[in-house]
Amino acid sequence: MSDLPEKMTRRQMLKRCAVAGAGLGLGLVGLGGEAFEDTNAAHAATLRMREAMFYDKLPGNKIQCKICPKQCVVGDGERGFCGNKENRGGTYYTLVYGAAACVGLDPIEKKPLFHFLPGSKALSVGTAGCNFDCKDCQNWQASQARPEQLPESSVYYWPPTTLAQLAVRYGAEVLAYTYTEPVVFYEYMLDGAVVGHKYGLRSVMISNGYINREPMLKVAAHLDAIKIDLKGFEDDFYRKYCVGSVKPVLETIKRVKALGKWLEIVYLVVPTVNDDVKQVTEACRWLVKAVGPDVPLHFSRFFPQYQLTHLPPTPFETLDRCRKIAREAGLHYVYIGNVEPWRGTENTYCPSCGKLVVGRSGYRVTEMHLNSGKCAYCGHKIAGS
Numbered sequence: 001m002s003d004l005p006e007k008m009t010r011r012q013m014l015k016r017c018a019v020a021g022a023g024l025g026l027g028l029v030g031l032g033g034e035a036f037e038d039t040n041a042a043h044a045a046t047l048r049m050r051e052a053m054f055y056d057k058l059p060g061n062k063i064q065c066k067i068c069p070k071q072c073v074v075g076d077g078e079r080g081f082c083g084n085k086e087n088r089g090g091t092y093y094t095l096v097y098g099a100a101a102c103v104g105l106d107p108i109e110k111k112p113l114f115h116f117l118p119g120s121k122a123l124s125v126g127t128a129g130c131n132f133d134c135k136d137c138q139n140w141q142a143s144q145a146r147p148e149q150l151p152e153s154s155v156y157y158w159p160p161t162t163l164a165q166l167a168v169r170y171g172a173e174v175l176a177y178t179y180t181e182p183v184v185f186y187e188y189m190l191d192g193a194v195v196g197h198k199y200g201l202r203s204v205m206i207s208n209g210y211i212n213r214e215p216m217l218k219v220a221a222h223l224d225a226i227k228i229d230l231k232g233f234e235d236d237f238y239r240k241y242c243v244g245s246v247k248p249v250l251e252t253i254k255r256v257k258a259l260g261k262w263l264e265i266v267y268l269v270v271p272t273v274n275d276d277v278k279q280v281t282e283a284c285r286w287l288v289k290a291v292g293p294d295v296p297l298h299f300s301r302f303f304p305q306y307q308l309t310h311l312p313p314t315p316f317e318t319l320d321r322c323r324k325i326a327r328e329a330g331l332h333y334v335y336i337g338n339v340e341p342w343r344g345t346e347n348t349y350c351p352s353c354g355k356l357v358v359g360r361s362g363y364r365v366t367e368m369h370l371n372s373g374k375c376a377y378c379g380h381k382i383a384g385s
Ligand code: SF4
Pocket: 065, 066, 067, 068, 069, 070, 071, 072, 079, 080, 081, 082, 083, 085, 130, 131, 183, 184
C-alpha cells in the first residue's frame, strides 16, 4: 500500500474504522475523498438517482415496489417506507445509487462472518434508508434518514467501479453491503457485486432478510456470503419492534441455504424483549431443521440505544443461557459477540475433537489451525471457507 499517503495512511484508516465499529453513527469513516473514476461532484446528482428495479406501474401514475414484502404502493411525488425511493411521474427511482453514507474498512469478523475468508478485510458501505424501524438500531441516524437529511459532507459518491477500485487499493478482498439495509439500496448492491467480481472481489450482504423472492434470487447469483439477522421468532415481536414480520425472513434464510450461498445468522439478544427461553429455543430448533446444524449462530449483546435507552445491556448470563440452548438444539458453531474478548466466546472449536481451530479477539484472528478448511488436529471439515 505504498501509494496511500495522500490523506490517510492505511494504518490511520484501519484505526478510524475501528472507531466506527464502536457505533459512532452516520458518516462513519471516510477514505479521503480522492478523485477516482466517476466520483467528481458534477456526477453526484445523476449517480444518486437511477430507475429502481422490481416495481409495477399502476393506474394514475402510482407504482408498487416489489423489492421487499412491504410492497409499498407509492403515489406520484411520494416515497415508499424506506424513504430513499421516489415516484416521479409514474417512474420509480432510487435516490441513493452510489451514495455511501456509512463506510469503513472492516475485518470480515465484524460483519460478523466467521467462516468466510477469516482474517480478510471488507470495504463496507451503507446508504440512507431501511425497510424496518428497529427500536434498537445501531445506525438509526442513517437508516431512518431520508438521503437529503444527511449532511452532504458525510456522503461519498462511490459508484460500483469506484468501490471496487478502492477495495483493491486498500487491500480488501471483500465488498460488504451493510450498516443500514442493502435490500433498500438493492440496485447499488447488485451492480457493486457484479463489478466487484470483475475485480476479483467477493461480495457479502449483511441484511435483515426482509426481501422478496425474485430480487433475492437475482442478487444472490452475484453474492458470495450472506448474513441475516434473525431478530426474534415471533411475529408479534417483529411487528412491534421492527415494523416487519418474521415469515419472510425465515423464507429468505431457507432460500439462501438452498442456493448454496454461505450463510451466518445473528440474533441480537435484548433484555425482556426477545430473550425468553421459549423464543430462543424455537429459533434454534428451527434453524437446525431448516438449514442444518453447521450454520453459525452469533448471539450479540445489546447496548442501550435509539428507542431502547431505558433497557440495560444484556447480562452475560443471559447470553450464556442462549448459547447453551443453541448447543442443546444441535448447532455446532455458536458465538457470543459484543462481549469482553477475554471470555473467548468468539473462538471456533472443532465440533469433532473440540480443539480450538480459529482463535479471535476483538475482530482479530489470533490463531488458525486449519488445513484446507479442515481441523488441523483431526481432519474434520469446518463449515464454510
Ligand atoms: S424496498 Fe422500500 S419502497 Fe420497496 S417495498 Fe420495501 S420499503 Fe417499500
